[in-house]
Amino acid sequence: GWAGEGPGTGGKNRRVCHAAARLEMGSLWEEFNRLGTEMIVTKAGRRMFPTFQVKLSGLDPLADYVLLMDFIPLDDKRYRWGWGDGGRGLDPGVLSSSSPRRYAFHSSSWLAAGRAEPAAPGRVHFHPDSPAKGAQWMRQIVSFDKLKLTNNLLDDNGHIILNSMHRYQPRFHVVFVDPRRDSERFAHQNFKSFSFPETQFMAVTAYQNHRITQLKIASNPFAKGFRDGDPEP
Amino acid sequence: GWAGEGPGTGGKNRRVCHAAARLEMGSLWEEFNRLGTEMIVTKAGRRMFPTFQVKLSGLDPLADYVLLMDFIPLDDKRYRWGWGDGGRGLDPGVLSSSSPRRYAFHSSSWLAAGRAEPAAPGRVHFHPDSPAKGAQWMRQIVSFDKLKLTNNLLDDNGHIILNSMHRYQPRFHVVFVDPRRDSERFAHQNFKSFSFPETQFMAVTAYQNHRITQLKIASNPFAKGFRDGDPEP
DNA sequence: CCCTTTTCACCTAGGTGGTAAGAT
């Protein structure tokens, strides 16, 4: 899908107001999202799969930009995976805002289980090529494959800290590097944010939905060792 | 060793005139140089070993710099490896400008064998983190481990093109990114070059001096598979 | 004969989910 822009586009600097971002691997993201995407978090840090990748356009080729990501809680709940008492629990269809399809034949599903833990330190991840010219960013797909997720509140590797069993929405930000002296005063005008609902996920320390596990194994090259059936090139 | 600066430091921009570069792994470079360093060139491109790495100082922390390398022919000769007629040939001691030690007990040595081939296209290799602030470059060792050498005159991968059986001197350049409009007119003032004699080498398609081969195997982690004796941690 | 190219086994380096043990 194309750019879901943040609210309040008014008053933006002309260097960012035309910026657009297309999510790459959209169909794969949607396939995961239909099942209820889960992302592993570990103490050492784990990459996301699918990797968050965007194709940019509308930047000033000669201007400098910083690209970064952050993750915001989707609600104030803690979840658990299990059997509901007579179907009272939320099912993956409910968690997927882009598809109302139900999976009633699943025996298990995600259930709200109390209020969220205190929010983890709100870190951001700068794309390591930042800063760079607009031309450079638009030349090819921008991939956040160095981004890692951790559940270690004391992490000192600069990874994104999330609470397991909580839901998150990745956000992507394009920041124009303003050369003006008092650029701080224009900071609110110099960035543009993008949010793709199909990339929301549940942070977990181990996969709960076996369909998610199977889709990860089927689509992540690094998990090829767990495929059993004949491959389809 | 410390920075061997290029000639003509006069009239340099103040953003580069105090720049200094210390070659890392100096003792390893010298060990190779004493034997007559050889670097493999292949069609696909081969990394250098040792890797060219420097520690920078004296940059303006807030100014932008581009770091790059090029390779200049050390003479106008073509060489071959073999037996001289009564010791007329050059030996590794002659090739090593930093050490006059002779290796008369070697049965083979490098011999001049005619004039150099037409010079290959004079490419440069930009450090992939360029441009970046002085503070960023000085924070840690700058490593040119993405640089690859090729003997393919038609190479279109952006690798450094060299003639096999010719001698080269790597050069390292620090370029201040001048924000002035007519910065081209100051280009000659905005860079500073460094040349470390112990990094000179002979380009080859296959190692000639067996002592070089053994030193590569002993010191390059990727060649560990060819070590035979018990390791010494 | 000398040099170059290709292929290969053997490494480094690091990303997978499975599994069993550990923690609460």
Added chain:
DNA sequence: ATCTTACCACCTAGGTGAAAAGGG
């Protein structure tokens, strides 16, 4: 019971020199 951790086999990806084959 439920969630977390540590370790593992098995991958991807790519950097080594050896050896054999190829070319002038």
